Amino acid sequence: MPTVTLIRGDGIGPEVSDATTRVVDALGVGIDWEVHEAGASVLEQHGTPLPEHVLESIRRNGTALKGPVSTPVGTGFRSVNVTLRQELDLFASVRPCRLFPGVPSHFEAIDLVVVRENTEDLYEGIEFEMGSAEVSKLRGYLKYMHGYELREDAGVSVKPISVSATQAIVEFAFEYARRERRRKVTLGHKANIMKFSDGVWLETGLRLAESYRNVGFEDMHVDELAMWLAWIPAELDVIVLPNLYGDIISDLCAGLIGGLGFAPGMNLGKEYAVFEPTHGSAPDIAGKGLANPIAMILSAVLMLRHLGEAAAAGVLERAVEGVLGRKDIRTSDMSGVGESTPTGAVADALIDAINASA
Ligand code: NAI
Numbered sequence: 001m002p003t004v005t006l007i008r009g010d011g012i013g014p015e016v017s018d019a020t021t022r023v024v025d026a027l028g029v030g031i032d033w034e035v036h037e038a039g040a041s042v043l044e045q046h047g048t049p050l051p052e053h054v055l056e057s058i059r060r061n062g063t064a065l066k067g068p069v070s071t072p073v074g075t076g077f078r079s080v081n082v083t084l085r086q087e088l089d090l091f092a093s094v095r096p097c098r099l100f101p102g103v104p105s106h107f108e109a110i111d112l113v114v115v116r117e118n119t120e121d122l123y124e125g126i127e128f129e130m131g132s133a134e135v136s137k138l139r140g141y142l143k144y145m146h147g148y149e150l151r152e153d154a155g156v157s158v159k160p161i162s163v164s165a166t167q168a169i170v171e172f173a174f175e176y177a178r179r180e181r182r183r184k185v186t187l188g189h190k191a192n193i194m195k196f197s198d199g200v201w202l203e204t205g206l207r208l209a210e211s212y213r214n215v216g217f218e219d220m221h222v223d224e225l226a227m228w229l230a231w232i233p234a235e236l237d238v239i240v241l242p243n244l245y246g247d248i249i250s251d252l253c254a255g256l257i258g259g260l261g262f263a264p265g266m267n268l269g270k271e272y273a274v275f276e277p278t279h280g281s282a283p284d285i286a287g288k289g290l291a292n293p294i295a296m297i298l299s300a301v302l303m304l305r306h307l308g309e310a311a312a313a314g315v316l317e318r319a320v321e322g323v324l325g326r327k328d329i330r331t332s333d334m335s336g337v338g339e340s341t342p343t344g345a346v347a348d349a350l351i352d353a354i355n356a357s358a
Helices: 013-026 040-046 052-061 080-087 133-146 163-179 198-209 222-231 243-256 294-306 310-325 343-357
Strands: 003-007 032-036 063-066 092-098 111-117 184-189 216-221 238-241 266-268 273-275
Touching (some): 013 310, 013 343, 032 052, 052 063, 063 294, 092 163, 092 243, 111 163, 111 243, 163 184, 163 198, 163 238, 184 243, 216 222, 222 243, 238 243, 266 294, 294 310, 294 343, 310 343
Parallel strands (some): 003 032, 063 273, 111 238
Antiparallel strands (some): 092 111, 092 266, 266 273
16 A cells, blocks of 8 residues: 655645545545645744654655645745755655646647756756845946956846756756657757857756657747647657746646646656646635546546556546546636636535446
8 A cells, every 4th residue: 555645735625635535535545644744834833834744754755746835035044945856855746747638728639748857957046135245245246257248236146057857857858758659859958049058958868868869859949839829839859848938838838728727747856756736826726616626636647546546546537538628617817717626516416437447
């Protein structure tokens, strides 16, 4: 019986997590959920939004399923999501974006995978606050050493991109494409402008592509990539990106498949795996039964495959296909819905579909 750490999250997190665990339990795989809290609710008690015992639980179990956790803006509260990825070295974020029949979209068919570097880039947290003594020192240094004029009213975030981290993620993308029999890997960058950060990314990617000649490959400026995605997304297949572009482009891809409520995700490292939807805690709809649980349920499909439960994953995926194809089950984020189906009722419909297929 596999044990999985469950972080229900906040906002809509508990609603979509409860729907997901009910549906997964109906598959009869017998997952033992080890439930832990993270985020603002535990900050006061533990002095941190991500207590050590939560990390220990994931290290012990190897696998976690996580609902969204809010990151309050400007409070000094370190993002639980970014911390988790860094502490567990979850260097690869994988976000498959497939359009399910019945889900309203501007396109007929979408099947893309965004592979995002998860540990460095502008997310590394190396920042200099506007007006601080540090930024003033930095300004002096840049002027003295390089003749750069940094404006006095500027704040600065540093963008490190290393050969080692790039190598790990691009290799991961190629291996993933090969294993999943995908057509090609597109490496997005802006190396014409950021020669020493995206330049490292591009050069390392090009070098690695030499050893994966059996997988299609191209590199593309990230702005052009965004244009193709909005225009003819079928041009793309597996897209590998540095952290920030990956964040933005994966939300764009979620928009192609009906929105964030349909976009699952997983964060993978060499030792641990954390499965979570792409969306956040959606405080605007929390507690109203309006949250679409499909993104988290599809994250559980990815988790089941990772745990070697391919048959159960298949049953669940087919149940999702069946339920989304019905005219009477409409999640609140499906455009043009009249009366939407509450979160729990979507789970009930999936459980019925699972039981009917047994
Ligand atoms: P969000 O993804 O929570 O919401 C964006 C929009 O999508 C909102 O209109 C929301 O109602 C809608 N939406 C999102 N998920 C939905 C679902 N399952 N069903 C129906 N509608 C859905 O993004 P936002 O507002 O930028 O972030 C809110 C909070 O979530 C912030 O504190 C942020 O830091 C956190 N966050 C956490 C993430 C995580 O835990 N992995 C990821 C992204 C954001």
